[in-house]
Amino acid sequence: MRDLMAITARPEVISLAGGLPDTSTFPPSSFAAHMTRIAQESSAQALQYGPTEGFDRTKECIRALMAAEGMDPDPDDIIVTTGGQQAIDLVCKTLIDPGDVVVCEGPTYPGAVPVFCSYEADTRHVEMDDDGMRIDLLESLLDDLATEGRRPKFIYTVPSFHNPAGVTLSAERRRRLVEIARERELLVVEDNPYGLLRFEGETLPPLYQLDGGDYVIYLGTFSKVLSPGIRLGWCVAPPPVMDKIVLGKQAADLCTSTLTQYFVAEHFAEGRWREYIDSLCGIYRSRRDAMLAALERHFPPQAEWTEPAGGLFVWATLPDYIDTSDLLAKALRENVAFVPGAAAHVDGSGSSSMRLNFSGSDEDEIREGIRRIGDVISEQVELYEALTMPAASSASRPGAAGSGAGRAPDRPGDVVPMPRRDQR
């Protein structure tokens, strides 16, 4: 699969595989103005090392972002990291010994999988539904572990607009998760890159806010609300954990880029950061709508998918006889790519699902990309049906021979009745 992903970057490929935010609408004039100001007023400092924990000014920007979701962390509990990815790595480095149990959603963030694996965690998935992680299943997993005399080092969760699942943990489950953490004295690692990218509906309280920071370690990033190129993220953790994270950070890279911390400070000083996030939400909302409409039109009735109220991803699930790693090979021949679901699991499950990104492509590309993926799925569904019910399928499709059989109609007048799928 690694080799398959190597060719998704070809320019002729419509890639719905990435997780790229759209950076094309950030005003170049603002970029230039920020950098000019930094050069004129802080050249020596911006080119120098900085404190391991990050600049106070950066922490103020972080506090502004967190306040927008109702949180009020102590600046001393914050460390600025090289992207949110380093925050995950540092937390694992600090807390995980080989064989320790980590609990996460199934599917989980594909970028967390290699981190858990490299620290040799015993990773356990908890299934999700439309309201996020199934807390009942979490509790029975914790009970099962307890009977073996084991407890997880932490529960890793992306509660809002999950990557890759696209779903959001409900308010009730958030409260229950925080209660469980308290009752059982368990750490929860809340990874929240997308919380401010909400397209509709009410904002839900982050776990960190509900818990007050006793049992919840919070991870944030500027990647999706400003730029992934500046590689700035952060971690909020209580003092004993933070001390170890600071040591780990020193070992890893001494400090986060000072230059890009200055850039962030300038961006927030300009006072239009909220406006920029709102404009991104507008762009992504339209792209999500285009993707959902295209899925409805081009995916066969055997497929189902999530309908995210924010974030960057839709998670689609196909009949279990289709392995999406194999399907990707076929899709690549049609110059379209997605992330196979197995990449979001440590245990090989999820092989019939796929992650589709709507933030990194424009609406025409999304429609065309989904059409092509829908076609290759339909071909495989048709083939499977011909293989498993040969007589029935040939009888029910008189004159169906031909390349278009079983596909969604291409022309508006060419309507094929399709049963509605059950929306989960």
Place this chain on the structure above:
Amino acid sequence: MKAVVLAGGRSLERGVSLRSGARVEDALRALGHDVVHIDPGAELVKQLKEAKPDVAFLALHGPGGEDGTVQELLAILGIPFTGPGVAACVRCMDKVVAKHELRAAGLPTPDWIAFNSTAFRELGAADALEEIEARLGFPLVVKPARGGSSLGVEFAADRDAVPEALVAAFSYDDRVLLERYVRGRELAVGILDAEPLPLVEAIPKQEDFFNFEARYEIGRTEYACPAELDEAETRAVQEVAARTYEVLGCAGFARVDLILGDDGPQVLEVNAIPGLTDTSLLPQAAEAAGMSFEELCGRIVELALERPREPAAAG
């Protein structure tokens, strides 16, 4: 001498090809050649005309690079290239074509049946699955006709597993083969200038036995080189491999994959341009024969220059 190394390309084995190519480039530089890397794309012909190389080293794998397409272009441009010509590439790339050639020449290869997807979609081939299964038995192996590494290759342990395995294999090619499974030792025979090198045996871990992907993951399969076979067995396997190379018209070098079962060796497939990465089997075999990677690459280039030019579009 000026050499271009062609590596990368658009096939699913792009990653392996880039690793093979990088290693070949280093080797050719160490031999004192002037080396240019080209990743074949829309500009390939233009780049080749500009580079005016004395030889092209092909480190491409899979359709596009190993199937005769690039070879045809090089022949037209009059550039000598490593590995076999167009016709042999066409024969090796498609396992079904290769197996027909081997059968016709009396060489052993497991029984098979090949279909394209149209047969199932439009001609009701699924109604013949019972007869097919009766002929091949279980477990059987389902493979895309064209494609390298282990991509899309699946074991079907029983009848119920066949449709899913076919759906997977058809993801990689429009033609697939169902092949009788032969139990035995998995051997790879590198061939250099028509001479077989020491045998390499793949010894998968028990739990990965039915997982072809594991053959390509470091640490999940052990390799023994030279394989521990007695002299007579070794000779028998090498002889079949060398004849296979000859029958398919390979040139320069190749790798023949076989199974040594109770009834002797059975040829599974031939790689016209085998992998040349640091974990690949042909370089290991060459090393066991006392040949360094630099010497191997040097010899492959010499063979390319010695070979008479292939007339373009001969086939």
